[in-house]
Amino acid sequence: MEARSRVLIVWHGALYPSYRKPFWILQTQYGWEVHLLTVPKWSQALPRRTRFESAADEPITLHIRRAFCKMHGALFFQPAFFRIFNRVRPDVVYVIEEPYSLMGWLATYWCKRRVPNLPVILYTYQDIQKTYPLPFRAMERYVFRHADRILVSHSKGGWVLERKGYAKMWDKLPAAVNLDRFTYKEPRYAGGLFTLGYVGRLSEEKGLDTLLWALTELSEDVRLRIAGDGPARFRLEKLARELGVYEQVAFLNAVSHEALPEFYHECDALVLPSKTRSHWQEQFGRVLVEAMACGTPVIGSDSGAIPEVIGGAGLTFPEGKPKLLADKIWTLMQDTRLQKDLSFRGRVRVEREYSAERVAKKLNQHLREVTGHACGD
Numbered sequence: 001m002e003a004r005s006r007v008l009i010v011w012h013g014a015l016y017p018s019y020r021k022p023f024w025i026l027q028t029q030y031g032w033e034v035h036l037l038t039v040p041k042w043s044q045a046l047p048r049r050t051r052f053e054s055a056a057d058e059p060i061t062l063h064i065r066r067a068f069c070k071m072h073g074a075l076f077f078q079p080a081f082f083r084i085f086n087r088v089r090p091d092v093v094y095v096i097e098e099p100y101s102l103m104g105w106l107a108t109y110w111c112k113r114r115v116p117n118l119p120v121i122l123y124t125y126q127d128i129q130k131t132y133p134l135p136f137r138a139m140e141r142y143v144f145r146h147a148d149r150i151l152v153s154h155s156k157g158g159w160v161l162e163r164k165g166y167a168k169m170w171d172k173l174p175a176a177v178n179l180d181r182f183t184y185k186e187p188r189y190a191g192g193l194f195t196l197g198y199v200g201r202l203s204e205e206k207g208l209d210t211l212l213w214a215l216t217e218l219s220e221d222v223r224l225r226i227a228g229d230g231p232a233r234f235r236l237e238k239l240a241r242e243l244g245v246y247e248q249v250a251f252l253n254a255v256s257h258e259a260l261p262e263f264y265h266e267c268d269a270l271v272l273p274s275k276t277r278s279h280w281q282e283q284f285g286r287v288l289v290e291a292m293a294c295g296t297p298v299i300g301s302d303s304g305a306i307p308e309v310i311g312g313a314g315l316t317f318p319e320g321k322p323k324l325l326a327d328k329i330w331t332l333m334q335d336t337r338l339q340k341d342l343s344f345r346g347r348v349r350v351e352r353e354y355s356a357e358r359v360a361k362k363l364n365q366h367l368r369e370v371t372g373h374a375c376g377d
Helices: 017-028 080-088 102-114 136-146 155-163 208-215 233-243 257-265 286-293 306-310 322-334 336-354 356-371
Strands: 006-010 033-038 061-064 092-095 120-124 149-152 169-172 194-199 222-227 249-252 269-272 298-301 315-317
Touching (some): 033 080, 092 102, 149 356, 194 208, 208 233, 233 249, 286 306, 286 336
Parallel strands (some): 006 033, 033 061, 149 169, 194 269
């Protein structure tokens, strides 16, 4: 019997079973022996300290090891990588870390020093052209020269790679949604209270002030549920009081990943009103595809990846324009046919573009190409 090809995946964000499902499919359907190196907890995610969640039927080999500097994605690294690399002897290494990050550089450098012909793939969410200070600039240049290819969250990331001089192959690989957990329900709004939802970090660039101002343009039948925490919470609560909409807004704590499908099902629409800043724009918007999978219509600003992620399956508005956002909400609220249409189109788009099965199939193709042999259909 022919031995399975081995892939070593490094990703500090693989904390939830739903996030790991594409890797399960790589092993169970495409014949890879998957080893995943991740962390027991991460302090940068939401909730503020997110712990690894195990699954009873986990088919892949997990290496859960502590990391240093886990408060920052660019600085963290896992010393266990070197030992695990030597033990696993992978045929390909997939590092879901930024090319300028310490972990991204360390993994690439180690692999190419130990096994020069070993394929290494990296991943980037970065979609704004930046010049990093040393040593990050030098680490990024090294990765650009030696990585076999880089995958991006959306097309603007590829444009940034090219502008920075990266000359090898890049391709889009979006975040995946587990459709077994994020199940579909048709909209049930038939008048009365119309509930908007927001999930994510409460920070200035997320544009929640735009959403609060939009509420002032709408009737009191529109309610807003904000699930998350962050440095802007006090300011947003104060603004809601000043605008006279505080009674329409529920500031919730961060919702657990397990409870997200229920949260989406309870909302008549999900809004992601992000604002572009000099150092940041929305890099994907996972909450959009999760809500779309659940059949919840979505409204997003035109910041970063949002229009590309939504496609024609939701509504968009110019960022920072509360009156135009209010117009979108009002239009959706008054048109039950539009609600059902966006609900259906959203689910279909997720099934075609963002399902764990679709993402695993595309990732398998990249792994096969860089290793030069087939590993399943």
